[in-house]
Every structure is written in C-alpha cells, then in structure tokens.
Amino acid sequence: MSVSAPTRPRRRTRVRVHGTVQGVGFRPYVFRLAGELGLDGFVRNDSRGVVLEVEGAGASIESFLARLQPDAPRLASLERVEVEEREPTGASGFMILESARDGLADAPVTPDSATCEQCLLELFDAGDRRFRYPFTNCTNCGPRFTIIRDVPYDRPLTTMAGFAMCALCQAEYEDPRDRRFHAQPNACPQCGPSVTLLDGAGHPVGAGGARDLTQAAAWALRNGAIVAVKGLGGFHLGCRADDERAVATLRARKHREDKPFALMAGSLDAADSLVMLGEHERDLLVAPERPIVLAPRARGAAVADSVAPGSRELGVMLPYSPLHHLLLADVGTSLVMTSGNSSDEPIAYHDDDALGRLAPLVDLFLLHDRPIQTRTDDSVVRVLTLAGRPRTSVLRRSRGYVPASLPLPGGTRAPLLACGGEQKNTFCLAKGQRAWVGHHVGDLENYETLCSFVDGIEHFQRLFAVEPQIVAHDLHPEYLSTKYALELDGVELVGVQHHHAHLAACLAEHGEGGVAVGAIFDGTGYGADGTVWGGEFLCGDLADFRRVGMLAPVALPGGARAVREPWRMACAWLGAVLGDAAEIPPNLRNLVDERLWRQVQTLVRSGVNAPVTTSMGRLFDAAAALCGMRPTVNYEGQAAIELEAACDSSERGRYPIDLVSDAQAFVLDPRETIRALVADVRAGTAVGVIASRFHAAIARGTVDVCVRAASAHGTDLVVLSGGVFQNRRLLESASAGLDGAGLRVLTPALLPVNDGGIAYGQAAVAARLCAA
Numbered sequence: 001m002s003v004s005a006p007t008r009p010r011r012r013t014r015v016r017v018h019g020t021v022q023g024v025g026f027r028p029y030v031f032r033l034a035g036e037l038g039l040d041g042f043v044r045n046d047s048r049g050v051v052l053e054v055e056g057a058g059a060s061i062e063s064f065l066a067r068l069q070p071d072a073p074r075l076a077s078l079e080r081v082e083v084e085e086r087e088p089t090g091a092s093g094f095m096i097l098e099s100a101r102d103g104l105a106d107a108p109v110t111p112d113s114a115t116c117e118q119c120l121l122e123l124f125d126a127g128d129r130r131f132r133y134p135f136t137n138c139t140n141c142g143p144r145f146t147i148i149r150d151v152p153y154d155r156p157l158t159t160m161a162g163f164a165m166c167a168l169c170q171a172e173y174e175d176p177r178d179r180r181f182h183a184q185p186n187a188c189p190q191c192g193p194s195v196t197l198l199d200g201a202g203h204p205v206g207a208g209g210a211r212d213l214t215q216a217a218a219w220a221l222r223n224g225a226i227v228a229v230k231g232l233g234g235f236h237l238g239c240r241a242d243d244e245r246a247v248a249t250l251r252a253r254k255h256r257e258d259k260p261f262a263l264m265a266g267s268l269d270a271a272d273s274l275v276m277l278g279e280h281e282r283d284l285l286v287a288p289e290r291p292i293v294l295a296p297r298a299r300g301a302a303v304a305d306s307v308a309p310g311s312r313e314l315g316v317m318l319p320y321s322p323l324h325h326l327l328l329a330d331v332g333t334s335l336v337m338t339s340g341n342s343s344d345e346p347i348a349y350h351d352d353d354a355l356g357r358l359a360p361l362v363d364l365f366l367l368h369d370r371p372i373q374t375r376t377d378d379s380v381v382r383v384l385t386l387a388g389r390p391r392t393s394v395l396r397r398s399r400g401y402v403p404a405s406l407p408l409p410g411g412t413r414a415p416l417l418a419c420g421g422e423q424k425n426t427f428c429l430a431k432g433q434r435a436w437v438g439h440h441v442g443d444l445e446n447y448e449t450l451c452s453f454v455d456g457i458e459h460f461q462r463l464f465a466v467e468p469q470i471v472a473h474d475l476h477p478e479y480l481s482t483k484y485a486l487e488l489d490g491v492e493l494v495g496v497q498h499h500h501a502h503l504a505a506c507l508a509e510h511g512e513g514g515v516a517v518g519a520i521f522d523g524t525g526y527g528a529d530g531t532v533w534g535g536e537f538l539c540g541d542l543a544d545f546r547r548v549g550m551l552a553p554v555a556l557p558g559g560a561r562a563v564r565e566p567w568r569m570a571c572a573w574l575g576a577v578l579g580d581a582a583e584i585p586p587n588l589r590n591l592v593d594e595r596l597w598r599q600v601q602t603l604v605r606s607g608v609n610a611p612v613t614t615s616m617g618r619l620f621d622a623a624a625a626l627c628g629m630r631p632t633v634n635y636e637g638q639a640a641i642e643l644e645a646a647c648d649s650s651e652r653g654r655y656p657i658d659l660v661s662d663a664q665a666f667v668l669d670p671r672e673t674i675r676a677l678v679a680d681v682r683a684g685t686a687v688g689v690i691a692s693r694f695h696a697a698i699a700r701g702t703v704d705v706c707v708r709a710a711s712a713h714g715t716d717l718v719v720l721s722g723g724v725f726q727n728r729r730l731l732e733s734a735s736a737g738l739d740g741a742g743l744r745v746l747t748p749a750l751l752p753v754n755d756g757g758i759a760y761g762q763a764a765v766a767a768r769l770c771a772a
C-alpha cells in the first residue's frame with residue numbers, strides 16, 4: 001500500500017539585494033542557482049540593485065538564501081539582503097526580467113575590472129573567434145565605470161550604444177548559461193570596436209608585415225617608437241622601458257623633467273625582474289583593480305635611467321585590458337606607460353583632444369572607436385609595514401577602485417557634496433550611510449581640470465541620484481573648489497579646516513567615532529587662524545578639533561615660490577637658527593645666486609611677502625636644500641622624495657629636536673636639528689647619513705608630541721596623515737615609535753594620505769555637524 005506524499009506547502013520569498021550586483025553576472029548566477037534548486041520566480045535589476053522572487057519548497061528556498069551570498073560571482077559584493085514573504089502565485093519557470101526604471105538611481109555602478117583568465121585564454125587561442133580581439137570581455141571583467149553614461153547599467157546607456165551585437169554575440173548575451181550573459185560591453189571582431197593606427201600627423205598607417213594593427217604598433221614600440229595608446233580611462237604614452245634614447249625623448253617632449261614614469265610589465269615574472277615584490281605586492285599587481293604598485297627597484301632591472309631619476313622605487317602595473325595584453329606580448333619587453341599629457345595638463349581621453357595635444361609627443365597613435373565617458377587615471381598603491389604588519393596604502397585612488405562606495409559612519413541627514421582641496425583633487429558625494437569618492441581630478445589650477453571637476457560632480461550626481469543639500473568645502477578662499485561651493489545656491493555650506501579634514505577622513509575610513517590625536521603633516525593648508533598650517537598636531541573627532549601642537553613657525557619667503565625653490569626654505573630655517581649671521585652655506589654657493597639669497601633674507605626679516613608657516617613639507621625641503629640636493633624642484637615634494645631616497649638605512653644616529661610646551665600647545669622646534677645638520681654638511685658627512693639622522697629626528701619629535709598630547713587629552717588613538725606621510729621612512733618609524741609607546745596608530749588605507757583623501761573627510765565632518 002502506498003501512501004502519497006503530502007503536498008508540501010509552496011512558499012514565495014521576495015529578496016532585495018543591495019551592493020555591487022549589477023553588471024557583475026549576478027542575475028545569471030541567481031538564474032542558475034534557482035534552476036539548480038528547482039525554484040520558480042524571477043530576477044531583475046532596478047535602480048536600487050537587484051530584486052528577485054523565488055517560489056517552491058521551503059527547504060529549497062532556505063538553501064537558496066543560504067548560498068546566495070557565499071557563492072556569488074567574483075566581482076559582486078553583497079552589502080545587505082532584505083527578505084520578505086509573499087503569497088505564492090503558482091507561476092512556473094524562472095525568468096530574468098528587463099531592468100525596471102523607477103527614478104531612484106542609486107544602484108552601485110562598478111569599477112572597471114582587469115581581463116579575466118577565461119577571456120585571456122580566448123585572446124591567445126588561434127582557434128577562438130575572439131583570437132587577438134582587443135576588446136574581449138565578459139561579465140567577470142572589462143570596462144564599466146569608464147563607459148557608463150547613466151544608470152541602470154545597460155548597454156544603451158554606455159558608450160557601447162553605437163555597436164549593434166552580431167547574431168553570435170547576441171545569442172551569448174541572451175543565454176543565462178553563457179559567461180557573457182548580459183555583459184553590456186560584449187563584442188567581437190564582427191560587431192564591436194576596432195583599433196586604428198595613425199602616424200603623428202594623424203594619417204592612417206597600415207599593418208605592413210604585421211598580422212594586425214596592434215602588432216604593427218607593438219613592432220614600432222619594439223624599435224624605439226613613442227606611441228599614444230588609448231586605454232580604458234585615457235591615453236598612455238608608451239615606449240620601451242629599457243631604451244634610454246626613447247625614454248629620454250619622451251621626457252623631453254612631455255616637458256617632464258624628473259617625475260617618475262610608470263611601467264607596464266607583461267607578466268608577474270616580468271614585474272619581478274623590475275621591482276622587489278613581497279606577497280602583498282604580488283596580490284595587488286594581479287588584483288582586478290590592477291593599480292600601479294610602487295616597490296623598490298630590483299638590482300639589475302632593465303630600466304633606462306630616465307624612467308625614475310633619483311628614485312629608489314619604481315611604479316609597475318600589469319596589463320589590464322586585452323589591448324595591453326596583446327601589446328606587451330608582441331613587444332616582448334616592459335613598457336613605459338605614462339599618462340597621455342604634456343607636463344601637468346590632465347590626461348587626454350577623447351580622440352580629438354589626444355590627436356591635437358599629443359601629436360608633438362608621439363610617433364604613432366593606437367586608437368579605438370569605443371568612447372571613454374570619464375577620464376580615469378591609473379591608481380597608485382604601495383605596501384607599508386606598520387606595527388610589524390604589511391598594509392596596503394593607496395596614493396591615488398582612481399581606475400579600478402572608483403566608483404566603489406565607502407561607508408559614511410553615522411550617515412548623513414541630507415544628500416551631501418564635499419568639494420575637496422586644490423591639489424590632487426577628488427570630490428565626494430554622500431547619501432544615507434554611503435559615500436562615493438570620485439576619480440582623481442588632479443590639481444585644480446587650470447580650465448581643463450576645473451571642467452573635469454564640475455563634469456565629474458554632475459556625472460556622479462546622476463549615477464547615484466544625489467541632489468546635494470549640504471556642501472562642504474575647504475576654508476581656503478582661493479581654492480577653485482571652495483569658490484565652486486560658495487557659488488552654489490540654496491545649499492547649506494560647511495567650511496572644514498584642511499587638517500581637520502585629513503584627520504576626519506582617516507577616522508571615518510576606520511569607523512572610529514572617538515577622539516584621537518592627529519599628527520597631520522603636509523605642504524600647506526589654510527589654518528583656522530588664517531595662517532599657513534602644515535605641521536599640525538590636532539586633538540579631535542569628526543565634529544570638532546583643537547590645535548594642540550605644531551611645528552615651530554618660520555617664514556615662507558615668496559609664498560608659492562618657496563614651494564618650487566626649496567633653497568628659500570633653507571634660507572628661512574637657517575635664519576631662524578643663526579639670525580642675521582646666516583651666510584649662504586658653501587655647498588649652495590654654486591647653486592644659488594648670492595644676491596638672491598640676501599634678498600630672501602631681507603624678506604624673511606621684514607616679513608614682507610613672507611607669511612609664517614608651520615609646514616612640515618617645507619621643513620623637509622629646507623633639509624634637502626641644505627644638503628645641496630635640490631635648490632629648486634620640478635614638482636612639489638620632489639626634494640623631500642629625494643631626501644628620503646638618499647637615506648642610508650644602516651645609519652642609527654639621530655639629530656636632536658626640541659619640544660617646547662606652554663598652556664596652549666606643544667611646539668616642535670627643529671632649530672637644533674637644522675644646526676646639527678648644517679654642522680654635518682660642513683664636516684663632509686655623507687648625505688645618506690645626514691638624511692637618515694634628519695628623518696629619525698622628525699619621527700622622534702612626532703612620537704614625543706603625540707605621546708604627550710594623547711596623555712594630556714585622555715586618548716590612546718593617534719592618526720598619522722597628510723601628504724608628508726607619503727614618506728615611507730617617516731611613516732613607518734613614527735608608527736613603530738607610537739606602537740612601542742602603547743598607542744593605537746591609524747593611517748589612511750583605502751584613501752590617499754595626501755589631499756586626495758580630504759573630500760571624504762570634509763563629508764564626514766559636514767555630515768556630523770549637520771546631523772541635527
């Protein structure tokens with residue numbers, strides 16, 4: 001006798017998934033999972049993420065929910081899953097539905113992602129229909145942020161809109177079992193973008209004896225040509241890394257005297273021959289973000305001297321698009337791949353602009369016809385050792401990372417825009433608990449960068465549906481980002497002090513709500529008292545701060561000129577030590593005009609055109625100049641970078657440094673440091689030894705002030721931030737000293753320690769101040 005199984009009750013569950021779930025193969029994944037578990041229902045993108053309903057046996061629904069997060073595709077990141085019971089409808093089958101547009105666009109738009117392993121296999125498989133196709137991609141890889149025009153992320157709203165898929169591509173696109181199901185930039189040689197090769201005058205060039213135009217460009221590179229290559233977020237200028245003539249020519253044409261050029265190596269092994277890589281650096285190099293990784297130059301690296309003069313580190317990345325993979329494979333050596341611009345202009349990303357601006361710089365253009373929507377520079381990262389542990393530190397956060405969101409602790413009551421600083425500008429939009437830090441805009445000093453700042457803000461406002469009601473800005477009245485903020489109508493304005501923004505950015509990134517002492521060292525920032533700050537010890541939280549210490553103030557002779565001419569700071573600091581007796585040091589006599597030196601002394605004495613500053617960056621400049629290293633620089637921070645590079649790591653000595661305190665604040669007084677440094681220079685001590693002793697003094701002084709301030713203000717938390725802490729030696733030794741003193745040390749990790757991080761800090765402060 002058989003007993004029929006009781007009909008198990010059907011359940012229907014609605015699931016809303018928040019996070020990075022669009023354009024990352026999430027819907028086909030849900031489709032396959034539901035199929036495997038015998039569930040009916042649907043899945044759909046909408047402008048808030050993904051919504052799905054599953055119907056079937058309760059146990060199947062439970063295992064669906066249990067597996068949804070752990071088994072998700074590699075680029076997906078689920079932040080929140082909301083589950084709600086529904087009445088079963090009895091409908092059978094599982095469907096992927098069209099995107100719904102409901103005007104609430106805040107679905108995460110994902111960053112661009114490096115070519116995946118499977119696409120790479122196809123790229124080099126002579127039997128595959130995408131063999132050597134430079135625009136191969138799938139749901140696990142390819143362009144995203146750089147091609148998206150609007151949300152939801154669907155092909156008609158990307159720069160792929162103009163390419164109609166061929167029958168084969170369309171079939172892949174519609175097949176939920178295919179890796180290219182709903183891969184918006186899906187393409188093949190029959191229907192997708194293609195490359196063109198032009199000479200420096202803009203005339204088309206044929207493949208010659210090469211099999212295709214990409215190989216023709218590679219051959220030219222191999223023979224010493226300089227080629228403008230259109231990539232994901234803009235143009236690179238490429239040439240062989242080991243060809244001194246080519247690299248020197250590129251430097252001369254680009255008018256970039258010393259700033260290091262980034263390299264692209266064809267493989268991890270090739271990168272290994274250029275730089276010394278630890279496990280963490282390797283992981284970063286092969287990560288889907290594919291940043292430029294800074295690491296110490298390897299002995300015997302086949303790199304021309306002009307690639308990174310005066311630097312012990314090299315910046316290396318691996319290919320991140322199929323076009324790069326093909327080029328590197330065909331050239332067979334590493335390439336210089338530096339930003340496609342002249343000197344400090346923004347990187348070119350439109351064909352017309354590139355053809356106009358870059359023509360005098362290059363022999364060839366390797367172009368393609370997939371437009372770039374948003375200029376996105378390569379990101380730059382490195383690995384630091386802090387408290388004995390390796391830690392990633394982002395120096396420029398752009399391609400591969402942007403526009404992934406960061407949490408905003410405490411959230412914001414109203415939609416918010418933070419305009420950032422003047423140099424290395426980024427902006428930040430925030431809504432609810434979430435903040436989007438924009439791509440690296442650069443120095444807001446010309447019309448082009450200002451336009452990309454304004455366009456970037458508008459683009460992000462659309463993508464994430466943020467209509468700012470609160471606008472945060474720096475206190476500096478002359479920053480273009482401040483002026484932009486002050487011209488906005490009908491918004492609540494919040495001015496945030498520059499160094500407080502540095503402190504708050506670090507606290508917010510680490511989710512710290514309490515009070516910390518911050519040693520915030522940078523070039524310059526507008527102080528709360530209207531003077532030029534830059535070597536500050538603050539005690540504060542997201543809402544407020546007090547200035548509890550500072551570097552001893554000194555004259556900044558000639559204002560901005562002192563940034564480009566570190567010898568002026570040498571003159572100012574020497575004057576502070578020796579007074580009127582400060583003669584030009586013998587080692588500077590051939591480098592600096594003695595008449596000018598005396599003029600600057602007069603400025604320092606009179607205070608005319610010589611505002612006082614507490615800038616730590618300028619103190620490093622002065623030390624480098626006094627060593628005779630860099631009386632003038634070609635980019636800000638160059639003297640300090642070279643002083644750090646010069647350090648003799650076997651040296652254990654340290655110069656004295658004084659710490660003075662009154663009721664208000666601690667003052668770090670480096671006059672004895674400078675006096676000892678000058679004595680060493682006079683005695684002919686090696687520059688490496690001097691540089692080491694100087695670094696050790698500043699690190700010790702920093703630790704001493706932080707320890708005392710932390711104890712005076714009842715906290716055990718210290719933040720180290722500001723552009724000066726790009727100095728690895730200073731950061732690592734100060735951090736080790738503080739760690740040894742039992743204090744907790746935080747430094748920015750996801751966002752730059754430099755001014756690229758302050759927009760997020762401004763947002764955190766403004767959100768807190770406007771919380772009521």
Ligand SMILES: [Zn+2]
Nearest residue numbers: 116119138141
């Ligand atoms: Zn792929």
Ligand SMILES: [Zn+2]
Nearest residue numbers: 166169188191
């Ligand atoms: Zn096709």
Ligand SMILES: [Zn+2]
Nearest residue numbers: 522525723755
């Ligand atoms: Zn700063």
